[in-house]
Amino acid sequence: MADRHQYPSVVQKVANQALNFAFKDYFKRLFNFRKDRDGYWKWFAGNLASGGAAGASSLLLSTLDYARTRLANDAKAAKKGGERQFNGLIDVYRKTMQSDGIAGLYRGFNISCVGIIVYRGLYFGMYDSLKPVILTGKLQDSFFASFALGWVITNGAGLASYPIDTVRRRMMMTSAIRDYLESENPKEATLLYNSILRSGGSRPDNHTYLLLFKVCASLLLNCMDHQIRWHVLLLGFDKDIFVYNAMIYVLFFMGELELSYEAFDEGCVRNLVSWNSLINGYARSGKVRGAIRIYEEMIKEQAKWDEVTMIGVMSSCAQFENFETWEIISSMY
The missing domain is CATH 1.25.40 (Serine Threonine Protein Phosphatase 5, Tetratricopeptide repeat)
Incomplete structure (x- = not known):
C-alpha cells in the first residue's frame, strides 16, 4: 500500500496537468497573437505568456504541494524513530490552520509562483512555438520526432527552473523544522535534518x-x-x-x-x-x-x-x- 504522503502528490499532479492544459488554450485565445499577422517573436512571446499564465492557474492547488511536503518529511522522520506529527492530508490542513491560520498553508507561495510560471511558460511556450517550425515535412507526423522535441523542451524547462525550485524546497524544509521545534517533539527536527541529508535532499x-x-x-x-x-x-x-x-x-x-x-x-x-x-x-x-x-x-x-x-x-x-x-x-x- 502506498505511503499516505503519496496521495496529495497524486491528486496534485493530476489536477495540475488538467488545469494546465485547460487554461493554456484559453489564454492563448485571449492573447490572440498570430505569427503571420503579428510576427514570429510577438507570437512566440504570446505562447510563453499563455503557458506561464496556465501554470500560474495551477497554484490554486498550491496548498496540496505544502501538504505533500509536510507529509513526506513526516514520513522520513518517522522512519528514523520519531513520531508522526500528522495522520493524513486533512490533519495537515487542520493543524496548520490551528497554529498559523490560512497563511500557513501558503508558505513558499511567492517562490512557487515564480517557479511554475518559468517552467510552464517554457514548457508550453517553447513546444507550441517550435513544433510548427521543426516538425515539418517528413517530421510532421513522426512520433519519435515529436517525442524528441518534447523531451528536449521538458528537460530544458526543468533545468531553467531548477534554481527556483531549489529555493522553494529549502523554504519548505526550514518551515518543517520550525514546526517541529515548536511542537511537543522538537527532537524530530534533527531526525528530519538527518533524513534529508542521507536521502540527498535539498541542501540546508x-x-x-x-x-x-x-x-x-x-x-x-x-x-x-x-x-x-x-x-x-x-x-x-x-x-x-x-x-x-x-x-x-x-x-x-x-x-x-x-x-x-x-x-x-x-x-x-x-x-x-x-x-x-x-x-x-x-x-x-x-x-x-x-x-x-x-x-x-x-x-x-x-x-x-x-x-x-x-x-x-x-x-x-x-x-x-x-x-x-x-x-x-x-x-x-
Whole structure:
C-alpha cells in the first residue's frame, strides 16, 4: 500500500496537468497573437505568456504541494524513530490552520509562483512555438520526432527552473523544522535534518542551521555530536554572523568551552555579540581567567564593548579578586 504522503502528490499532479492544459488554450485565445499577422517573436512571446499564465492557474492547488511536503518529511522522520506529527492530508490542513491560520498553508507561495510560471511558460511556450517550425515535412507526423522535441523542451524547462525550485524546497524544509521545534517533539527536527541529508535532499541554508542550533540548546543535544557544527564549517555558513554567533553560544551552553573558543578564534566574522557570548560563557562556567583573557584580547583589537560585556568581566574580576582590572573597568564609567 502506498505511503499516505503519496496521495496529495497524486491528486496534485493530476489536477495540475488538467488545469494546465485547460487554461493554456484559453489564454492563448485571449492573447490572440498570430505569427503571420503579428510576427514570429510577438507570437512566440504570446505562447510563453499563455503557458506561464496556465501554470500560474495551477497554484490554486498550491496548498496540496505544502501538504505533500509536510507529509513526506513526516514520513522520513518517522522512519528514523520519531513520531508522526500528522495522520493524513486533512490533519495537515487542520493543524496548520490551528497554529498559523490560512497563511500557513501558503508558505513558499511567492517562490512557487515564480517557479511554475518559468517552467510552464517554457514548457508550453517553447513546444507550441517550435513544433510548427521543426516538425515539418517528413517530421510532421513522426512520433519519435515529436517525442524528441518534447523531451528536449521538458528537460530544458526543468533545468531553467531548477534554481527556483531549489529555493522553494529549502523554504519548505526550514518551515518543517520550525514546526517541529515548536511542537511537543522538537527532537524530530534533527531526525528530519538527518533524513534529508542521507536521502540527498535539498541542501540546508543559514536559516535552517539557526533553527537547529536552537533545537540543540533546548534539548541539550550537544550539536548532535558536533555533526551540525561540522556541516556549518563544511558549507561555509560560519561566515554568516548570525549562524557563527549561534554556534559559539550553543557550544558554550553545552559546556564545550575549548570548541567554542576554537570556533571564535578561527572565525572570519566577529561582532559585539561574538565577544559577549565568549566572555559571559566563560564567566557563567566559572572560568573567570578565560573571561578576563578574552576581554583583554577585545581591548587589544579595539573592539567596542557594552554593558553586557562589563557584566561578564566585572563578575569574573569579583570571583578572581582581580582588583587591578576592576579598577581599570570602573574608571571607564
